[in-house]
Amino acid sequence: MERPLEKRYPVNAKDYKIYEEVGDGVSATVYRALCIPLDEIVAIKVLDLEKCNNDLDGIRREVLTLSLIDHPNVLRAHCSFAAGHNLWVVMPYMAGGSCLHIMKSDYPEGFEEPFISTVLREVLKALVYLHAHGHIHRDVKAGNILIDTDGAVKLADFGVSACMFDSGDRQRSRNTFVGTPCWMAPEVMQQLHCYDFKADIWSFGITALELARGHAPFSKYPPMKVLLMTLQNAPPGLDYERDKRFSKSFKEMVATCLAKDPKKRPTSEKLLKHRFFKNARSYSYLARTILDGLAPLGERFRLLKTKEADLLVQNKALYEDKEQLSQQEYIRGISAWNFNLEDLKSQAALIHDYDDILSAEDQEGSKKQRDMHDVAGLSAENMSPETACNSVAATSQEEGLSDLHDLESSLASFTIKPPQALKGCFDVVEDDEGANSPNQKGVTQLESERFITNSSRALDQDAGRYEGTSYSLNFNLNATTVVHCSIARGEKHIRPHLRRHWRDQLFNGAALR
């Protein structure tokens, strides 16, 4: 059968009329826009290439992948092209916005179960498709679930943003930390062996909790705390007592996704058959129940921004109340715990407040770290040279964990290490600290997919000077969900010639398809 002729979207900025901003993330700003020749409303995601820190091959691979994806539940870009120092990605406009935005503006306590099962079933269909085609999404979260006015659900942010996201230079220049490991599977955090598509199932479970409660588990904690809690605590879940409004099948579904051992998690295909999804409704149900009453996306976004700016001001006055601060940080940045230097100072001032949680872990810290290695089957005997080196790093981490108070008070931070698929996308070679030189504890920073190193940094505090050692864990994961240490590092990461090279080679006039 002949395929209908596909529309050709222009690859020139002058063919688009930009309207209001409808979203922003760690790596991009999204606008509603008009595609003039086609007289069609689209969304345009604008990424600043100057701030990106990836290599040409990585971007090319992801752009290619994105163009090959074809599923009703995966948001596919119409085209992309360079405009000045930006990359424009033209996409279908999803007028309802993301589930995260809808929650933030209208459902801060989370959604009702029928809405959740309906949305999640669509997301799961997208995952079934992606996994069947050998892709791991790596960034499943409410912020990447978009809804159209008719109730259609699409999983977004597959590909380009994962690759295009800078590894921290933009954030570094603003002296901020970005990212959150809230959605990250334990095996991805540990990086003791390769992770697979089961990592998406974990993130899917976390997203289910996010939609049910209005925020992801551990979201009020600083990134390092999230890491420790994810690795050491029992998996988060819906409580049989506290979460009475949710069905048993929902609780079971979440529990099955959040098995710490990836092998025990179901495949996306199997999960789709879970009885929880039997209660899912039609698209029109979503449109009727949730979307009908919502203000236009641009307006909601503007109100949210105002609210967030107000909260930021309040933060300054209220940061003694750690709960409130954390929650506000969450509301402000979710996909990115977006701490600037001032916020970091506030955070530093709060560190002792986590003592209650830490006290039990203090005693158990080192043992649990050893257990973590055991769980992953890592013993000195069966280590590869690379792993053995990681183990040295892990030992240095262990030393740190034996004194968790130090670790916490160090405002621990993370640096990005890309997934295998994006290997080479992140330029760590010219890091101030030298990618291949031993750091303070004699740990060699490898060009491997995983390593743990530490770096020192000092933070000015309101009163006097705060100094500490921060443990930077480098993850093999989508950049958007990883946290990057930016304070002590310089701007040398960015290689201007490389950036020019990308533009010249890939984006000048070259459309996605």
Ligand SMILES: Nc1ncnc2c1ncn2[C@@H]1O[C@H](COP(=O)(O)OP(=O)(O)OP(=O)(O)O)[C@@H](O)[C@H]1O
């Ligand atoms: N096609 C679209 N239609 C409508 N709104 C969109 C669209 N794409 C993105 N948005 C809005 O913009 C927000 C940010 O977009 P996106 O997640 O792609 O940016 P990002 O920088 O990759 O974010 P992050 O890295 O934090 O995931 C989304 O959460 C969503 O609310």
